[in-house]
Amino acid sequence: EDQVTQSPEALRLQEGESSSLNCSYTVSGLRGLFWYRQDPGKGPEFLFTLYSAGEEKEKERLKATLTKKESFLHITAPKPEDSATYLCAVQAMGETSGSRLTFGEGTQLTVNP
Amino acid sequence: GAVVSQHPSRVICKSGTSVKIECRSLDFQATTMFWYRQFPKQSLMLMATSNEGSKATYEQGVEKDKFLINHASLTLSTLTVTSAHPEDSSFYICSARDGLDEKLFFGSGTQLSVL
Numbered sequence: 001e002d003q004v005t006q007s008p009e010a011l012r013l014q015e016g017e018s019s020s021l022n023c024s025y026t027v028s029g030l031r032g033l034f035w036y037r038q039d040p041g042k043g044p045e046f047l048f049t050l051y052s053a054g055e056e057k058e059k060e061r062l063k064a065t066l067t068k069k070e071s072f073l074h075i076t077a078p079k080p081e082d083s084a085t086y087l088c089a090v091q092a093m094g095e096t097s098g099s100r101l102t103f104g105e106g107t108q109l110t111v112n113p
Numbered sequence: 114g115a116v117v118s119q120h121p122s123r124v125i126c127k128s129g130t131s132v133k134i135e136c137r138s139l140d141f142q143a144t145t146m147f148w149y150r151q152f153p154k155q156s157l158m159l160m161a162t163s164n165e166g167s168k169a170t171y172e173q174g175v176e177k178d179k180f181l182i183n184h185a186s187l188t189l190s191t192l193t194v195t196s197a198h199p200e201d202s203s204f205y206i207c208s209a210r211d212g213l214d215e216k217l218f219f220g221s222g223t224q225l226s227v228l
Contacts, residue, residue, distance in 0.1 A: 034217070043119070043206045043219035044157070087156065100147070101217060105156040 002027045004104035006088050012110045013078055021073040021086055021107045029093030033071050034101060035064050036087040044087055047073075078111045085109070116140055117209050119220025126197055127228055134192045134223045136207030142187035143209035147217070148180070151204040163190045197227045 005024045013019055025033065032051050036044035048057045050066040057064050061082065063074040073086055085108045089101040116139040126132050136146060144165050149157040161182050162170045169182035179201075181193040190209075194201055206222040 036219075041204075041222065041224065043117075043208075043222045046216050046218065049216060089157075100159065100162065102159075103156040108154075 002090055002092055002102040004088055004090055004102055006086075006104035006107050008107060009105070010108045010110070012112065013075075015079055015111055015113050016077045018074070018076045018078070020075070021109070023071040023073070023088030023104055024069060025071070025088070025090045025104075026069075027090045027092045027102075031091040031093045033066055034089045034091070035062075035071070035073055036089065038085045038087055038106070040085075047086075075109070078109075080111045080113050083109055083111045117143075117207065117218045117220040119207050119223060121223060122221060123224045123226075125226045125228065128198055129196055132194045132197055132225060134194075134205055134207070134225075136190045136192070136209070136220050138188045138209045138211075138218075141209075141211040143190075143211070144187060145210050146184060146190040147208045147210075148182060148190075148192050149206045149208065151206060151222075153204075157206060160192075194225065197225070199227045201225065202227045 003026045007022045032049050034049050035047040038044045048064040053068045055066050061076050065072045085106040087106045089103045091101050118137045118139050120135050146163040148160045150160050151157050159172050160175045163182045163184040165184045165187050171177045184190040204222050204224050207220045208217045
């Protein structure tokens with residue numbers, strides 16, 4: 001069974017204080033690992049897809065990296081508007097149901113001004 | 114990016130009534146749509162996979178007679194919560210895959226409260 005574990009559950013940062021969120025996964029062959037941002041009362045917003053170990057992707061203050069067992073979402077000099085819940089999800093190879101994703105429980109990030 | 118529209122955003126109903134939630138892909142054709150359920154401070158739990166023109170595939174433990182899914186066209190899927198009870202209160206989110214892209218795009222969610 002595919003599993004995704006995110007840590008920490010919650011993280012409070014001061015504006016400008018860089019940090020990283022962790023996503024550990026076990027999957028029977030990784031097809032893709034996804035990062036989403038979710039604001040309260042909203043659906044998840046796509047951030048990144050990573051496909052193979054060693055891959056990195058960046059978008060503004062966010063950078064996602066991938067190894068064979070985990071992924072990190074690095075946040076550089078965060079701003080209050082980066083406050084949200086960040087979700088990690090995996091898609092297994094050979095999925096017969098389209099793009100069925102298994103989600104972690106998320107990390108709730110709060111950036112104080 | 115692709116847009117998925119979900120309505121209503123919030124619904125309050127009495128116990129025993131049925132509620133329909135719509136999910137539309139606005140600028141792409143979605144052969145597959147997914148319905149998730151999310152409790153406060155918990156992750157998204159997949160309820161069912163909806164394929165256009167065929168019966169939905171339900172995850173283990175999800176009652177198909179309780180949560181009726183219809184994917185009548187390439188741009189519309191509906192979830193009907195039948196005879197809703199307070200324990201059905203939750204945040205329901207749909208998602209759709211653009212056939213040209215591996216990414217899933219999510220609707221804005223529906224907060225269902227059953228009194």
